[in-house]
Structures are given as C-alpha cells and as structure tokens.
Amino acid sequence: MRIGVPKEIKNHEYRIGLTPAGVKELVMNGHEVMVENNGGAAIGFENDQYLAAGASIIDTAEEIFAKAEMIIKVKEPQPNECRMLREGQVLFTYLHLAPDPEQTELLVASGATCIAYETVTDPRGGLPLLAPMSEVAGRMSIQAGAHHLEKAQGGLGALLGGVPGVAPAKVLIIGGGVVGTQAARMAVGMGADVTILDRSLPRLRQLDTEFDGRLRTVYSTVDALEQYALEAELVIGAVLIPGAAAPKLLTRDMISRMKKGAVVVDVAIDQGGCFETSKATTHQDPTYVVDDVVHYCVANMPGGVARTSTIALTNATLPFAVALANKGAKKALLDDAHLMNGLNVHAGKVTYQAVADVLGYDYVAPTKALGA
Numbered sequence: 001m002r003i004g005v006p007k008e009i010k011n012h013e014y015r016i017g018l019t020p021a022g023v024k025e026l027v028m029n030g031h032e033v034m035v036e037n038n039g040g041a042a043i044g045f046e047n048d049q050y051l052a053a054g055a056s057i058i059d060t061a062e063e064i065f066a067k068a069e070m071i072i073k074v075k076e077p078q079p080n081e082c083r084m085l086r087e088g089q090v091l092f093t094y095l096h097l098a099p100d101p102e103q104t105e106l107l108v109a110s111g112a113t114c115i116a117y118e119t120v121t122d123p124r125g126g127l128p129l130l131a132p133m134s135e136v137a138g139r140m141s142i143q144a145g146a147h148h149l150e151k152a153q154g155g156l157g158a159l160l161g162g163v164p165g166v167a168p169a170k171v172l173i174i175g176g177g178v179v180g181t182q183a184a185r186m187a188v189g190m191g192a193d194v195t196i197l198d199r200s201l202p203r204l205r206q207l208d209t210e211f212d213g214r215l216r217t218v219y220s221t222v223d224a225l226e227q228y229a230l231e232a233e234l235v236i237g238a239v240l241i242p243g244a245a246a247p248k249l250l251t252r253d254m255i256s257r258m259k260k261g262a263v264v265v266d267v268a269i270d271q272g273g274c275f276e277t278s279k280a281t282t283h284q285d286p287t288y289v290v291d292d293v294v295h296y297c298v299a300n301m302p303g304g305v306a307r308t309s310t311i312a313l314t315n316a317t318l319p320f321a322v323a324l325a326n327k328g329a330k331k332a333l334l335d336d337a338h339l340m341n342g343l344n345v346h347a348g349k350v351t352y353q354a355v356a357d358v359l360g361y362d363y364v365a366p367t368k369a370l371g372a
C-alpha cells in the first residue's frame, strides 16, 4: 500500500504520524511510505532518518494526499486537508468529530474511510490509541496548572506542594481515567492535596488501592463537584464519554464562585470541554480568564512535548497501521471489532453512533456501510 505522512499544520503541532522506526516496520512489510519534507525535523526526526528507514521525502502535502492510499496523521485534518481526501482513501488519525460539525461535513463529503484513533477499543474496555496521549496530557496538566498558578501567569500565586508550615494547594481532578490517574500521580508527587471525582465506583476502588491513602476519592455528584471546586486552587477536567461531546460539569455559576486566581485545565476540551466556560486555546496563547479564574484549554496538549508524544503514539498505532496496510482497510476492519470501533465515517456515511446522534446524521452500522 502507498502510505502518506503529511506534516502537521495545527498551531504549534510538531508531532508526526510515524517515527522513522514506524516507517521501517511498514517498509519491511512491503509498503511504500511517503513523508513530507521536514515533517519530523522539529523534533529531531530528520529527513535522512526517514530515508534510511526506506521512506521517500515529498515536498508538498498536496502531492502526498494525491498519491497515498492511506494517510497517517496525528491531529484531525484541517479544512484544506479534508478537501484533499477522496473516495476510497483511508484516513487514520485523531478526529474528535462530536464537537466538530464542519470537519464531519467535510469528511462525509470526501467519501473517504475515516478511522479515529480515539474510538478504537481494546478487549479490556480501554482506548489504546487515546491512552498514550492521555498519559502525556494527564502528566502535563499538572505542570501547566502549577505554572499558571504563578502570579506572573495570572494565577493566585500558590505553590502546589506548599512548604513546611504552609498547607499544600488543593487539586480537584474530575474523571479518574487515564488522564485523571496520570494527573494524580504528578499532583501527589508534587505534594498537593488531591481529590479525584468519578462516576465509576470500580474505578474509584482501583484508585483508592493504587494511591494507598495519598489522595481522596469521591463519587461524582453535582454537590461533590461544587463543594470541592469552590475550595480548589487547581481543577483538572478529565472526563470522557467515548466519542460523545463532554458533559458540562463545572458550570459558569460554580466558576464565578471559585477562588480568584484559581486555575482550571480542561483536558477534555478536544471533546468540547467539561467546563461551561471552556473554549479551545493553542500552545501559543494557552489561557484566558473568566470571572478571575484562569482557563487553560489547549486541545493538543501532547503537541507541547511532541517528541515523547510521537514515539508513544507510534508505539500504539503501528500494529493497526500494519494491519490496515497488509490487509486493506475493509478486511482489517472486518477482522478486528476493536479497530472497527474506530470507523467514524465511510463512503459518505457516519458510522459512529454518538457522532451521528449529536450532529444529526443518520447512523449507518459500520458493517453495513462497508457492504459486509
């Protein structure tokens, strides 16, 4: 199969869809890989490493989209990328369609087969292609929150761990999945006073055992959320209902009653955000203030540590990319129900229920859309 890896074009996005090691694996499986000129150069993956791995270097994204049978990317395609997709072509990347009607419309119009990393599943109920980036974003969320709590960044001037004689800052983490757990590890490690809310009691039990008394687990109700948010210096939004728009848990009213200079980091912003006041920001201009509360809502947080993230992402996506290339998309999807769960759009049909529901499309079951 002819595989194309264009350079990412989202603001301050330096990740790339495949590492040179990933390219080598696909080439050894008999495939042709085209990488855009300097696509990985910003993170130390130079053209000559891709050439040594067996890729060809192509000057423009236009040429890659025109020639490739499968496009492997990181971020959701931007409008001009969507317009270069065509019927029969496979797109394998993050999509986050539920909060993005424009992209959905363009992908439907393209006729392409669009597989979203974030809805591919695994036998344990996890999201194996979201998990590595959630690990990164979870760890970064505390780093970002701690930084923006500094006075010069607009925060109230609190140190997460406090110092001897001064109480630590209170950190509230809403959602105890992959992002929430990694955020908790960092916050606990920095000596903060940490509370995690989740709606899943089994998850709270696991967290209680894992952290062995070093944080508080609380069942997520509106009441608990309000109580802990009003006391917190830092709130991390880390909930997910797979494929669906995030529920708005922290309301504008609650935010207006939070501490002046508190910081809220909405990691769930890529699914539309779980705070009523959230709107997506970029690494270039990551924060804004509502009612004296600093909001950090960067939708591609892992792009900030793009080298670590690219290696972690390729580790997870590569086996699926190899299956798609070796078998062709239709057979690879039909052979693997977990990869099939990633199919969001195919040949002009929306094949993911939560996306169809929220955006008002007719849902077509993936097997039916594939004509199986």
Ligand SMILES: NC(=O)C1=CN([C@@H]2O[C@H](COP(=O)(O)OP(=O)(O)OC[C@H]3O[C@@H](n4cnc5c(N)ncnc54)[C@H](O)[C@@H]3O)[C@@H](O)[C@H]2O)C=CC1
Binding pocket: 118, 127, 130, 131, 133, 134, 135, 137, 174, 175, 176, 177, 178, 179, 180, 197, 198, 199, 200, 203, 220, 238, 239, 240, 241, 246, 247, 249, 266, 267, 268, 269, 270, 271, 298, 299, 300, 301, 302
């Ligand atoms: N901004 C960024 O750069 C990135 C954002 N993300 C996003 O972070 C979010 C979280 O991802 P993961 O941790 O991997 O998901 P996950 O599925 O591992 O965890 C989500 C947790 O939220 C809980 N939850 C659902 N509804 C809840 C409610 N009402 N109250 C409390 N908890 C609730 C679930 O029980 C689950 O434990 C997703 O939206 C994901 O797309 C992930 C990576 C990067």
Ligand SMILES: CC(=O)C(=O)O
Binding pocket: 075, 094, 130, 133, 134, 270, 299, 300, 301, 302, 303
């Ligand atoms: C998950 C996601 O949206 C990202 O890594 O950018």
Ligand SMILES: [Mg+2]
Binding pocket: 255, 256, 257, 258, 259, 260, 291, 292, 293
């Ligand atoms: Mg206030």
